[in-house]
Each structure stands twice: as structure tokens, then as C-alpha cells.
Amino acid sequence: MVRQLRQARPRTVVIWTLVSLVAAAGWAVLALSRGEEVSAAWMVAAALGSYAIGYRFYSRFIAHRALGVDKRRATPAERYDDGLDYHPTDRRVLLGHHFAGISGAGPLVGPVLAAQMGYLPGTIWIIVGVIFAGAVQDMVVLFASTRRDGKSLGQIAREEIGPVGGIAAVIAIFTIMIILLAVLALVVLNALAESAWGTFSVGMTIPIALFMGFYLRYLRPGKVAEVTVIGVSLLMFVIVAGRWVANSSLGETFTLEPGTLVIWLAVYGFAASVVPVWLLLVPRDYLSTFMKIGTIGLLAAAIIITVPGLKMDAITDFASNGEGPVFAGSLFPFVFITIACGALSGFHALISSGTTPKMIQKETQVRTIGYGAMLMESSVAVMAITAACVLDPGIYFAMNAPPAVIGDTVQSASEIITSWGFTVTPDQLTAAAESVEEGSLLSRTGGAPTLALGLAAILADILGGEAMMSFWYHFAIMFEALFILTAIDAGTRVGRFILQDAIGGLHPRLAKFRSTHWWPGIWFTGAVVVGLWGGLLWIGVHDPLGGINTLFPVFGIANQLLAAVALAICTVLLVKAGRVRYAWVTGVPLVWIAIVTLTASWQKVFSGDPAVGFLARRSQYQDGIAAGELLPGARDMSDMQTIVNNATITAAITGLLAILVLVVFADAARMIVRSLRDPGSVTLQEAPFVESRLIAPAGLIATKEEKAELVAAGLGPEGGIPGQTRGGERTPEGAAE
Amino acid sequence: MNGTTAPAARTRVAGTARRVGRWLRWYLREVTGESAYDRYTARARAQDPAVRVLTRREFERMRMDARAADPQGGARCC
Numbered sequence: 001m002v003r004q005l006r007q008a009r010p011r012t013v014v015i016w017t018l019v020s021l022v023a024a025a026g027w028a029v030l031a032l033s034r035g036e037e038v039s040a041a042w043m044v045a046a047a048l049g050s051y052a053i054g055y056r057f058y059s060r061f062i063a064h065r066a067l068g069v070d071k072r073r074a075t076p077a078e079r080y081d082d083g084l085d086y087h088p089t090d091r092r093v094l095l096g097h098h099f100a101g102i103s104g105a106g107p108l109v110g111p112v113l114a115a116q117m118g119y120l121p122g123t124i125w126i127i128v129g130v131i132f133a134g135a136v137q138d139m140v141v142l143f144a145s146t147r148r149d150g151k152s153l154g155q156i157a158r159e160e161i162g163p164v165g166g167i168a169a170v171i172a173i174f175t176i177m178i179i180l181l182a183v184l185a186l187v188v189l190n191a192l193a194e195s196a197w198g199t200f201s202v203g204m205t206i207p208i209a210l211f212m213g214f215y216l217r218y219l220r221p222g223k224v225a226e227v228t229v230i231g232v233s234l235l236m237f238v239i240v241a242g243r244w245v246a247n248s249s250l251g252e253t254f255t256l257e258p259g260t261l262v263i264w265l266a267v268y269g270f271a272a273s274v275v276p277v278w279l280l281l282v283p284r285d286y287l288s289t290f291m292k293i294g295t296i297g298l299l300a301a302a303i304i305i306t307v308p309g310l311k312m313d314a315i316t317d318f319a320s321n322g323e324g325p326v327f328a329g330s331l332f333p334f335v336f337i338t339i340a341c342g343a344l345s346g347f348h349a350l351i352s353s354g355t356t357p358k359m360i361q362k363e364t365q366v367r368t369i370g371y372g373a374m375l376m377e378s379s380v381a382v383m384a385i386t387a388a389c390v391l392d393p394g395i396y397f398a399m400n401a402p403p404a405v406i407g408d409t410v411q412s413a414s415e416i417i418t419s420w421g422f423t424v425t426p427d428q429l430t431a432a433a434e435s436v437e438e439g440s441l442l443s444r445t446g447g448a449p450t451l452a453l454g455l456a457a458i459l460a461d462i463l464g465g466e467a468m469m470s471f472w473y474h475f476a477i478m479f480e481a482l483f484i485l486t487a488i489d490a491g492t493r494v495g496r497f498i499l500q501d502a503i504g505g506l507h508p509r510l511a512k513f514r515s516t517h518w519w520p521g522i523w524f525t526g527a528v529v530v531g532l533w534g535g536l537l538w539i540g541v542h543d544p545l546g547g548i549n550t551l552f553p554v555f556g557i558a559n560q561l562l563a564a565v566a567l568a569i570c571t572v573l574l575v576k577a578g579r580v581r582y583a584w585v586t587g588v589p590l591v592w593i594a595i596v597t598l599t600a601s602w603q604k605v606f607s608g609d610p611a612v613g614f615l616a617r618r619s620q621y622q623d624g625i626a627a628g629e630l631l632p633g634a635r636d637m638s639d640m641q642t643i644v645n646n647a648t649i650t651a652a653i654t655g656l657l658a659i660l661v662l663v664v665f666a667d668a669a670r671m672i673v674r675s676l677r678d679p680g681s682v683t684l685q686e687a688p689f690v691e692s693r694l695i696a697p698a699g700l701i702a703t704k705e706e707k708a709e710l711v712a713a714g715l716g717p718e719g720g721i722p723g724q725t726r727g728g729e730r731t732p733e734g735a736a737e
Numbered sequence: 738m739n740g741t742t743a744p745a746a747r748t749r750v751a752g753t754a755r756r757v758g759r760w761l762r763w764y765l766r767e768v769t770g771e772s773a774y775d776r777y778t779a780r781a782r783a784q785d786p787a788v789r790v791l792t793r794r795e796f797e798r799m800r801m802d803a804r805a806a807d808p809q810g811g812a813r814c815c
Contacts, residue, residue, distance in 0.1 A: 083780050084773075084803065093767040104813055221797040224769035278801040285813070286769070483813070490813045497808035516806045 016056070023049025030120060030314070037309035040386050043119075044304065047127055047382045051375045054131035059371040062136060066574065066582035067143050069363040074692040076149045077359050078721075086150075089359040090718040091368055092700055097359070099373040100289045101351040102138070103296075105484045106341025106559075107377055109187055109447035111385035112454075113552060114338045115396065116326040117319035119312050119389045121335045123382065129336070129343030130378035133589035137563055138348045139370030140570040140586055145353035146360055147686045153353045157569050157664070159685045160576065165667030169565055170498065172660040173350070176558040177495045178529070179653065180347070182536035183555040184484045184491075185269075186547055189261050189537070190446035191477050195438060196246040196254040198474060199261075202481040203254070204238040205284065206268070212283035228286045232294075235287065239475050243437065258541045265488070266534035272489035273496055273526045281489050288483040295479050299383050299455060306461045312389035312396065317421070325401035326445075327549045328611035333600040336593075337556030342381025344593060346562025348374065361719060364698035372700075387454030388447075394424025395432050395441070399450045402546025403443045404633035413442050435466070436473035445548040452476035495529040496522070539646050544639040550646065553604055554654055560597045561661045564590060568668040575675045576684050594665070601658040605651050614651035618644055693721045773800065 026046030029038060063069045080086040089097070114122035145151055151159070154173060158166025192198045212231045220226065245254060256264070272280050318324035319331040327338060341347070352370060360369065388396060397417045398406065406413040410426035417424050433441040436456060441449065456472035464471065500521060504514035513521040540547030567590035574583045607613030610620040621643045624631040634640045675682045696719025697706040713722040766772040774796050781790050791799065 083777055084800070085807075087776070090767060093764065096764075096768045101813060216797070217801075221794045222771055222774055224771050225765050228769070276801070277805045278798075282801065282804065487813045494808065501808070 016053070019049050019052050023053060030123065034314060037311060038119075038314070039307055039309055040303055040390070041307045043123060043310070043382060043386055046123070047379060050127050050131060051379070054135070055367075055371060055375060058131060059135065059139065059367050062139065062371075062585055063364065063367040066579060066585045067140065067366075068579070069143065069366060071362055071364045071698070072692055073363055074690040074694070075146055075360050075363060076357060076687070077361060078692055078694045079687075079690055080149075080358075085355075086358045088361040088694060088696070088720075091361060091365045091696065091698075094356065094359055094361075094365075095369050095373055095700070096293075098351070098356045098369050099376055100292070101354070101356070102341075102345070102348045102373060103292060103377050103380060104341070104487050105184060105187065105448075105480055106345060106347075107381035108384045108451050108480060110339040110556070111342060111381045112388040112447035112450050113326050113400070113548075114335050115312055115385055115388040116316065116324045116400065117331055117335060118315040119310055119385055120314040121319055121331050122339055122385050125335055125339055126343045126378055126381045126385065129339075130374055133563070133567075133593065134342075134344035134348070134378065135371040135374035136585060136589060137344060137346075137566055137570065138352050138374045139366050140573075141349045141566055142352040142357055142360070142370035143363065143366045144570065144573050145357035146363060146366065149687050150355075150358035151353065153349050153566060153569065156353065156573075156685075157565070161569065161572055161664075161667050161671050165664045165671075168660045168663040168667070169569075170502070172562065172565060172657060172664065174495060174498045174502075175653070175657060175660070176346070176562050177491055177498070178532045178536065179551075179555050179558045181269075181488055181491045181495070181533035182540060183548075183551050184487055185262075185265050185533065185537045186540045186551060187446040187448050188481045188484045189258055189265065189541060190444060190548065191448040191452070191481060192256070193258040193261055194255055195477075196251045197242040197437065198477045198481070199254040199256055200245045200250075201235075201238045201242040201474060201478050202485070204241075205235065205287065205478070205482055205485070206280070208234045208238070209280050209284040209287065212286070213279040216283065217278050224286060227283070228290050231283065231287050232290055235291070235478070239471065239478055242474055243470070246437070262534065262538055262541050265537065266530050268485075269488050269492050269534070270526055270530040272485075273492035273530070274522055281486075281493070284482070284486050285490070288486040291479050291482055295476070296380055296383070298459065299387070300379070302458045302462050303383060303386060306458060308386070308390040308458055308461070310386070310389040311391065312393050316393075322609070322612065325397060325405045325549075327553055328609070329553070329600075329603060329607075333596040333603070334553065334556075336596045337553060337560050337600045339381065340556050340559040340563075342378050342384070344560065344563050344589070345377075346559050346564070346566055348377075349562065349566035361694055361696040362692070362698060365696070368699050384451055387451050387458060389454075390457060391450065391454050392424065392428070393422040394418070394428065395453070396450060397422055398424065398429055399441050399444045399453070400447075401443060402445060402549060402633075404545050406442065408442060410440075410442065435469045437470040438473075443546070445546060447548075448477060448480045451480070492526065492529050492533070495533075496525045499525040499529060539649060542642060543646050544635070544643055545633045550650060553600065554650055557597055557600050557604065557654060558657055560593055561601075561657055564593045564597055564661060565664050567593065568665055572668050572671050572675075573684070575672045576682050578679060580676065597661075598658060601654050604654050605658075614647040614654070618647035618651070621647070695719050695722065770800075 022045050026042045026044070026049060029042040030046055075088070077086050077088040081088060111122050111126060141153065144156060148156060154166065154170045157169040192202060208231055212227045215227045215230070216223070245251060322328060322330035327334060356369065360366065394417050397420070398413045406416045410429040413429060414424050414426045429441065432453070433439065436453065441453070444450070452473050455476040456469050459472045460466065460469045500513050503525065504511050512518050513525070515521060536551070540551045543550050567586045570586040571583055571590055574580070574586060603612055605614055608616050610617040621631055621634070621640050625637065625640050625644070630636070630640065634643060671682070695709055695713050695715060697703065697710070702710065702717060710717065710719065715722065774793050777796055778790050781788055
């Protein structure tokens with residue numbers, strides 16, 4: 001590779017010099033402008049330029065030097081090719097699958113909340129984080145799992161580190177899953193509460209999915225594209241119909257309180273996780289995937305066409321004083337845990353060690369699929385922070401600060417937010433709510449409504465103008481709610497399987513729990529999982545201080561701790577494989593994220609500031625109860641008690657997670673020391689080498705040499721095994737260019 | 738376009754459009770999994786021409802059952 005660089009053609013040198021200049025110009029403008037509106041074009045330049053450089057140079061270095069991807073080595077897809085679970089899948093198709101698997105509501109929500117510190121800290125972390133940590137993690141885990149027959153992260157931890165680290169990793173994964181589900185549900189809930197339009201259109205996705213399920217099962221099996229088109233058309237119709245319903249006598253029926261919605265969500269989550277997958281999960285997954293890709297594409301196009309200006313400051317005072325109303329705490333460590341998905345997300349390690357490694361054609365493709373898909377996810381996060389920052393900062397804070405801080409009238413909100421230095425009048429707040437036909441936008445926390453408003457403002461600029469604002473707003477709410485609901489039932493199901501497996505392993509007499517057909521076991525474990533996240537959701541909804549600012553940091557810590565676990569496993573693998581020289585590739589992001597998350601956990605539990613530390617808050621409110629006085633946020637003594645209880649529970653969860661992860665670290669460190677002292681005593685649990693016969697390009701676009709190789713072997717652009725007729729449809733010859 | 742006549746250019750445009758259309762159709766069928774059945778039948782027949790090939794309905798049901806039993810089937814991130 002070094003030789004190739006030395007011989008780089010002049011044209012290549014010119015192109016990459018230009019790309020670097022574009023990226024540098026973007027960063028310079030973003031970082032240096034103060035006090036004036038900055039065009040989103042600079043954001044796009046900084047992001048795309050940096051991604052291109054990271055992909056071209058760093059991911060290539062990792063693939064070929066650090067990991068040593070080997071195109072002569074057969075992947076599980078080639079070795080076990082059964083046409084179903086394992087089958088070599090065209091890299092462009094697999095990139096689509098993998099991206100659909102990793103992207104969800106996370107990259108849309110976190111950056112919106114982090115915007116309270118200004119656009120700059122969040123943007124830097126999203127872009128730098130993905131290049132050096134997030135995409136690296138996804139790619140290395142995908143590679144490790146591909147080398148191990150597509151084993152899951154938990155299995156790899158057990159086999160390569162040991163039973164203690166393995167069990168701690170599985171418990172951590174389960175706990176994190178519960179927190180994730182509760183927080184996602186809370187985001188949906190805050191977007192739907194008291195909004196008849198939103199509740200109706202999101203509720204209607206259930207009958208639409210059921211219809212699609214029946215269609216695929218009984219009417220026209222397998223006709224996915226056709227049923228998705230029907231489903232999406234119905235979806236558009238119910239978004240429009242939501243306005244009629246909200247304005248009719250039915251409006252009351254769909255205007256639900258948060259407490260009622262919790263019950264509905266829990267009932268829904270339980271039902272969805274126990275009914276057959278064809279009925280609800282699979283069809284809604286088609287809908288949400290289509291909506292996700294479609295909306296992201298639409299938003300990207302809208303940002304590039306309209307090039308909106310960023311109204312938020314580059315860095316606000318909340319970055320240093322830690323008194324932000326959206327979440328408390330200073331820039332370090334809290335920006336890095338608030339923005340999880342989009343920069344670095346531990347959850348992706350579960351997807352990268354799921355179905356993708358069983359379908360990849362070539363080891364060389366981990367770069368395109370692992371690293372590439374994560375760069376796409378990161379660009380979604382950049383769009384989300386852009387959407388939040390095009391809003392007037394005053395409106396942004398009015399939507400994201402809890403009622404305990406800004407009160408519940410437009411007058412009090414305007415006064416308090418103006419006192420922070422962001423001028424906003426009561427009329428502006430009322431007008432903003434009217435523009436999207438909502439009763440009020442005050443304290444619509446959770447990120448989803450803010451993103452929806454920003455997205456509506458950008459989309460309405462190119463499609464429909466002011467008149468379409470309310471349509472786009474509810475479109476965006478629906479689109480987020482749709483994939484959060486999909487994540488909820490898929491997540492409840494995955495949690496159920498982990499629990500079934502764990503209970504089944506406790507005692508031979510409980511082995512029945514592992515069965516996927518024994519209904520009492522399925523119902524029981526499903527109810528436990530829903531009970532756990534439902535309970536946490538209940539806490540979030542009834543938190544007098546605002547649930548999102550209490551629970552979102554816990555979610556961020558959980559997700560980033562999982563990333564730390566994944567990176568620790570990757571580092572162990574590199575050391576065990578004798579690649580100590582390159583262990584820094586995962587070691588450096590591991591140390592960084594370990595410092596970030598453990599500092600954040602420590603501060604959330606032990607900080608003396610009651611706004612940040614759970615224990616300090618607990619004793620503050622306990623003293624309040626003892627003295628018989630009401631403290632801010634509480635309306636009565638039972639509120640005071642709730643705050644005390646919530647602080648206790650959240651402190652315990654945060655502490656538990658940190659301890660679990662420290663156990664994994666200790667076990668991983670033990671393994672690393674052992675491998676360094678006596679390399680002969682450790683064995684890498686890789687699947688044996690089998691010579692690959694399959695020919696396929698590594699990148700999305702085949703290079704000249706790869707094309708020649710394909711032509712010589714008589715294969716189409718999708719690749720394959722020479723001389724073996726593959727089933728299914730072939731790529732139309734030459735059409736792939 | 739210098740040197741080419743208008744009809745030739747039109748044919749070229751139409752040819753490109755057809756190719757793009759074909760590619761999109763192929764991509765959608767692959768991504769949605771619609772082509773899984775074709776892959777299965779081609780494969781089953783190639784292995785044993787006498788074997789009874791599942792009908793589309795049976796095949797899709799089998800796929801759904803497999804997905805329901807797969808602990809990671811359809812896992813979606815946040």
C-alpha cells in the first residue's frame with residue numbers, strides 16, 4: 001500500500017488535495033464564525049470531505065494493515081451457503097440491509113439534544129467520532145464475526161475472553177436493551193401526548209401493518225415491493241386524515257395523557273413481541289425501512305437545495321457552565337454520551353455480529369459495509385443537528401426545557417429563555433405552535449418534536465411552503481414514531497430471547513424456557529421484559545423534573561458502555577492475533593470512550609451538584625421532605641418522594657452498568673496481559689481457513705482490475721463462483737455502472 | 738453530441754434509461770427479499786431435478802418461521 005501511495009498518479013493527488021481543502025474550509029468556517037448566521041453548506045463540506053478522507057485512507061489502512069483482510073479466505077456465506085441464512089449477497093444489497101439494521105431514531109434524537117451547547121461541539125464529535133471510533137468499531141466487529149462463522153458479540157466475548165467477561169457482557173447487553181427501549185418509548189410518548197393528530201396517524205400504522213401482514217401471508221405471498229407501496233400510500237393518507245380527525249369530534253378520543261399512553265405502549269409492546277412475526281413485525285419493518293431511507297434522502301436533498309442558515313450559536317454558554325436546561329452537565333463528558341448513535345454506538349456491534357457477517361461475500365467488503373454504512377449513519381446525525389440548529393434558538397429551548405424550568409405559559413417561557421440571552425417573544429412561541437397546528441410546543445422534550453419542526457421548516461421551503469408546515473411536521477413525527485415502534489417490538493423480542501436463554505441455562509429443569517414454541521415461557525419472559533422497560537418508562541413519564549433529562553444520559557452511558565465492551569473485545573482479538581502493533585486502532589477509541597463513560601457514570605451518581613448527581617439530588621429532596629418544604633419541580637410532597645425514588649433507581653442502574661463494564665474490562669485486561677507474556681498460551685477461536693473460490697469486488701464500484709477479473713471468470717458485476725450457476729435473478733449485464 | 742445525429746442520441750438515452758430501470762428493479766427485488774424464492778427454486782432444481790419444490794406460499798411461511806425462531810432476526814438499532 002505504501003508503494004502504491006508513492007506511485008500515486010498526479011490526478012489522484014490533485015483530487016485528494018481538493019477534497020482536503022474542501023473539508024478544511026468547512027471546518028474553518030464552522031469553527032471561526034461567531035455571532036453571525038453560518039450556512040449549512042459549510043457543515044456539509046466539513047462532513048463529506050472528512051468522511052471521504054477517512055474512508056479512503058484510514059479505513060483502508062485498518063482493513064489491510066490492522067486486520068489483514070484476506071480475499072483468498074472464504075466467508076461463512078460462501079462456506080455454508082444454504083440459500084437462506086447464509087448466502088453470499090451482493091455488496092450493494094448487503095450495504096442496504098446493514099444500513100437499515102443500524103440506523104434508527106438514535107442519530108436523530110441525540111444530536112438534537114446536544115444542540116443546546118451549540119452546533120460545533122456536537123458536529124465535531126459526530127464527524128471525528130465516527131471516523132476514529134464508531135465506524136472502526138462496526139467494521140472490526142463485522143470482521144471478527146465474519147472470521148467466526150457469524151457468531152454474536154456475546155459468544156465471541158465468552159470464547160475469546162472467558163466466562164466471567166462473557167456473562168458480564170450478556171447482562172450488560174440485556175440491561176442496556178431495557179434502558180434503550182424505555183428511552184425510545186419515552187421519546188415517542190412525548191411526541192404523541194396531547195396530540196390527537198400524531199396519536200391517530202401513528203396508531204393507524206398498526207392496522208396498516210396488520211393488513212400488509214395478511215396480504216403477504218394469504219393474498220400474494222412474497223410480493224414485498226408491491227405491498228410496501230400500498231402501505232406507504234395508506235400511511236400518507238392517514239397523516240393527512242390525522243388533521244381531519246384532530247379537528248372533528250373524535251379529536252378528544254385521540255388526545256391522550258402521557259400516563260394513558262404508557263399503558264397502551266406497554267400493551268402494544270407485549271402483544272407485538274408474542275404474536276407471529278408475519279403479522280406485525282415484518283410488515284412494519286418494511287414500512288419503517290422504506291420511510292427511513294425515503295425521508296433521509298428527502299432531507300439530504302432539501303438541505304443541499306435550500307442550504308439553510310444555522311441560527312444557533314457555535315458554542316453556547318451551557319457548554320462550559322453545565323447548567324443547560326435540556327440535560328445538565330458540562331461539555332465533557334456529556335456531549336459524548338448524549339450523541340451516541342451517529343458517532344459511536346455500541347448497539348451496532350450487535351447488528352454487525354448478527355446477520356450481516358453471514359451474508360458477506362468477501363472479507364475485503366467489511367470496509368464498504370462496516371465502515372461505509374456507519375459513515376452514512378453519521379451523515380444522518382449531521383442532518384439532525386442541522387435541522388435543530390436552523391430553528392430559532394429561543395424556540396429550540398422552549399421546546400426542550402422541562403416545565404420545571406420554563407413554566408407552562410408562553411409568557412413565563414419567553415421571559416426565562418430571553419434571560420438566557422436567546423430572545424423570543426410569547427407571540428413567536430404561539431405562532432410556532434400554530435404553524436404546525438399543535439396546541440403548544442412548550443416542553444415537547446425528547447428531541448423528536450424539535451427535529452420534526454426543523455425538518456418541516458426545511459422541507460416546506462422546497463415543497464409546499466408555509467401551508468405544508470403542519471403536514472411535514474406530522475409526517476416527521478410519524479416517521480420517527482414508526483421506527484421507534486419497530487425498534488420496540490424487535491428489541492422486546494431480542495430481550496425476550498436473551499432472557500429465555502439465560503433462564504433456560506440456570507437449571508436443566510428450566511431448559512424448556514429456551515423453546516420457541518413453549519407459550520408459557522414466551523409469555524412469561526415477554527411480560528418480564530415489557531414490565532422492566534414499561535416500569536422505567538413509567539418513572540420517566542412521572543418524573544416531576546422531566547423524564548428525558550433524567551433518563552437520556554443513562555441511555556447514552558449505557559450505549560457507550562456497550563461500545564466500550566465491543567472495543568475491548570476487538571482490542572483483545574488484535575492482541576491475541578499477534579497484531580499488537582495495531583492494537584491502538586481500537587485501543588485508543590476504547591480508552592477515550594472508557595474515560596468518557598466512566599466519568600459520566602461517576603458524575604451522574606456522585607456529583608455534588610443536584611442537577612447532575614443522582615445521589616446529591618436524592619439527599620437534597622430528602623432533606624426537603626424532612627424540613628417539610630417543597631423544592632423546585634415538585635408541586636406536592638408526593639412529587640418530592642417520587643423525585644427521591646427516581647434518583648435512587650437511576651443511580652443504582654448507572655452504578656450497576658459501570659460495574660458490569662469494569663468486570664468486562666478486568667477480564668479483557670487479564671487476557672491481554674496473558675497474550676503479551678506468553679503468546680503461545682492463547683489461541684484465537686477463528687474458523688479454519690478455507691480457500692475462497694468466489695470472486696467479487698471489494699468496493700461499491702469495481703476497480704479496473706476487479707472488472708477484468710470478473711470478465712475473465714465470466715461473471716456479472718455481482719460476482720460469484722466461476723462455473724457455478726447461481727439461483728435467482730442475475731444483475732442485468734453491464735447495468736451496474 | 739457533436740458528430741451524432743439526434744435519433745442516435747435518443748436511442749442512447751433510451752438505452753441508458755432501460756438499463757437504469759432494470760438495475761433498479763433488480764436492486765429492489767434483492768433488497769426486499771422478493772428474489773429469495775427464485776434463488777431457492779433454481780437451487781433446489783439444480784441439486785435434484787426430481788425434488789418437489791415448495792410453492793411460493795410454503796416457502797414464504799418457512800422463511801417467516803425461521804425468522805420468528807432467530808434470536809437476532811430483524812434486530813434493529815436505536
